[in-house]
Amino acid sequence: MSKGSGEFSGGCMCGAVRFHIRGTPFDVAYCHCQSCRKHTGGPVATLAGFKVGEVSFTGAGRKLYGSSPGVHRAFCGDCGTSLTWEGEVHDKGPIMEFHISTFDDPEVLVPTSHANEPERIGWFDVADELPRYEGLNGVTTLLHHGPLK
Numbered sequence: 215m216s217k218g219s220g221e222f223s224g225g226c227m228c229g230a231v232r233f234h235i236r237g238t239p240f241d242v243a244y245c246h247c248q249s250c251r252k253h254t255g256g257p258v259a260t261l262a263g264f265k266v267g268e269v270s271f272t273g274a275g276r277k278l279y280g281s282s283p284g285v286h287r288a289f290c291g292d293c294g295t296s297l298t299w300e301g302e303v304h305d306k307g308p309i310m311e312f313h314i315s316t317f318d319d320p321e322v323l324v325p326t327s328h329a330n331e332p333e334r335i336g337w338f339d340v341a342d343e344l345p346r347y348e349g350l351n352g353v354t355t356l357l358h359h360g361p362l363k
């Protein structure tokens with residue numbers, strides 16, 4: 215795997231669930247929504263999104279939790295690692311968004327925006343100049359670039 219190759223691999227902490235992706239992420243973004251924060255336990259989630267047809271899994275099957283109508287979040291049933299957001303989004307059809315640190319080489323997947331900025335925890339921020347959206351990035355209102363000064 216190298217930068218721009220369009221091939222990515224990763225998995226959970228214990229290695230029971232492994233995934234392989236052949237494709238280009240349509241998005242790499244921070245998500246500040248409460249559901250993502252609950253799912254990861256962290257102050258922000260960072261996700262790389264792919265079309266379902268570009269993704270394959272090996273090893274044990276991932277476990278799915280229905281977090282809202284039409285949306286599932288996957289995790290490893292053995293070690294509990296948070297893996298994905300899965301659902302349908304607008305023009306993209308069925309997608310899977312992978313939590314960035316489940317990739318073997320997250321360095322090559324660089325975030326380009328923030329989603330659900332209004333749900334950001336007040337004491338947490340990232341010193342960047344990326345666009346920040348009210349809801350889904352690129353689909354909802356662009357609020358501002360970078361942290362509020």
Ligand SMILES: [Zn+2]
Binds near residue numbers: 227
């Ligand atoms: Zn595991």
Ligand SMILES: [Zn+2]
Binds near residue numbers: 248251
């Ligand atoms: Zn989210």
